[in-house]
Amino acid sequence: MSFAPDPQVRCRDFAIGCIGAGMIMAECHLAAYAEAGFNVAAIASRTRSKAQAVADRWNIATVHDTPEQLIADPAVEIVDIAYPPDLQPALIRKALAAPNVKAVLAQKPLALSLDEAKALRDEAAAAGKILSVNQNMRYDQSMRVLKQIIDAGDIGEIVFAQIDMHAIPHWQGFLEGYDRLTLSNMSVHHLDALRFLFGDPEEITSLTRPDPRTGFAHTDGIVVSTLRFPSGAVAVSLEDVWSGPRAEGYEDDQHIGWRVEGTEGVAKGTIGWPTGAPSTLSYASQKATAGKWVTPQWQTMWFPHAFIGVMEQLQHAVKTGTPPALSVADNVRTMALVEAAYQSIEERRTVRLSEINID
Template sequence: MGTIDLHLPVEPVMPKRKDYRIGCIGSGFIMRDCHLVAYRDAGFNPYAISSRTFDNAKAAAELRQIPVVYRTWEELIGDPRIEILDIAIPPDRQLEVVRRAVKQDHIKGILCQKPLAMNARDAHEIVELCEGAGIKIAVNSNMRYDQSMRALKTILDRGYLGEPVLATIEMRAIPHWQEFLHTYSHIEILNMGIHHIDIFRYLFGDPEKITAVARRDPRTPFPHIDGITQYTFHYANELLATSLDDVWAWPGEGAEKDLYIKWRVEGLDGMAQGTIGWPSYPERTPSTLEFTTKQSPNQWYRPLWNGVWFPDAFQGTMAQLLRAVETDSEPEIGGRDNLRSLALVDACYKSISEQRTVALTEIESQYSAYTFEGGMQP
């Protein structure tokens, strides 16, 4: 019988310096109630804010004790005291902001929202611009800092489950589709499923092939391809990782809602399963994890923590960027790495469109003007 180490670190590693002056662009829910709450709890320094509407920016600043408010994001970017840029606006506008930000010598790091862009070309340009300017770029793929996912990653790395055989995510949730998405036909995989796509990469790496199917969500009136989706990643070692994303999540009128995210990983030597607490927001509901392993037969382990995905995970996404700036290293969730997640999103849509399994190499060759390893090819 082996010894099971139940020290499963779920808290992010913090930078030595926490007082980098952060300029925040956007004052909606994600910024006001997630980023800024998490930053204050972590001891970070949100120094200035701007928004599309000045009154909203001013209200967020007063609520979260931010000393400087700008009328435009252009004015904010021009403030030489700002060292870190935190962008929380619709992703189809991020490239415009980054193009101006990379011209400012005082900006050392940029945290972008996910998806990084609404298409691969714009995403590549964002990464190239930041790398060319020597600015650290990170992507707010915050599910990587959900506490159950951090613990699961440690369990996998320690070999408690042995070689993974099957991984599943089942989501029943009703998201709010932002107004800007109404002009796009790709919604669920690019804006919700990308969490699960990125977490499969975090846990298991890149797959060889992808199979995806989708149908429209009856609740969503604007034209779209993917409302309810299922996508499966095929790995070289035969691991299957699959997610069912149900944003219809019936019931109808008068019925009790049953919203949740469940996950499960089965390996040759053990099994882990749990839940993500996010569908209960704003109630603080920690995610859960339980696992069993052949190394300690007939025993279930159920670690506990007080943190929750929203808003606590947002400490981690900023912390990893600040550490990268501090140590002149690549962020854990760097822009270059995130291009791989976007490639898998594109593979899902290609699979849906062509009704077949798609090799990841097809997507890489589709954007042959770019390389995933170091910039644009000649």
């Protein structure tokens, strides 16, 4: 079978204005956009000097003093936001109101609450503009190829799946002011990927304990979630943000692995973060590989190459007038799953997704 680990770039037509100059923008968004040949017209951040340094690095012609000035720039057609989630909704609303802006790409989590996310979804629809959310793990190469294998029926009906993370995130400073940590900012990758692969689950059961290394107060540190899908398939999402002690001479074994078992075969692999290597996939199928293990190869990585697909799907949606692959309406459903997980932790029970109002 021929696989497509990376999407085709179908559109480079629109001028992008980038808000934010931190690691995710400087090392991921802009690296990907440069490789894809996207047109980044302007940048702004909370600190002009930081925005200027990033602009100099990536040859961005215009640096604005404030995000609001960038949004009002008539040359900017797509606003790409990499900002703290408590500040992001206000910028999204300004962008939706700007006549020059055709679409907005927001970071996850879209907002600090499900109600705010639903409000942004509805306001974007009322404005007649596209709001997309950067769920970039859907563009990880192993996730894309896995989805192609599943859709082809090569591993049959899904029985069990897991995403197994033992890695230490770099928690951004602004997270210290929130009462939610891992589920909103790390598990959201995995829960969204499970939705991408298998559709919406019926129920989720989550538990947590504090991470001994994280130096600020948090309600959710290490998180384990079990999901059940309408088909009967079950999945486990594990975010072990402790992953063991760290000291001089201690051998680091941070990793993220995944496994999907079906009635006709098994697929398994790794995610390249935090090792800085390409993600991997191997699969054995009674139907497609005569039961032998096959390992497709690619050279691209989750970071930064997945961000090409994220921006490309938005530009394509603007050009064609079709819904984006990463729509805000779909992201609200991921936000609802995160909300159900928090409710499960708080109430110490399984929560059905039908209990969470997304209207």
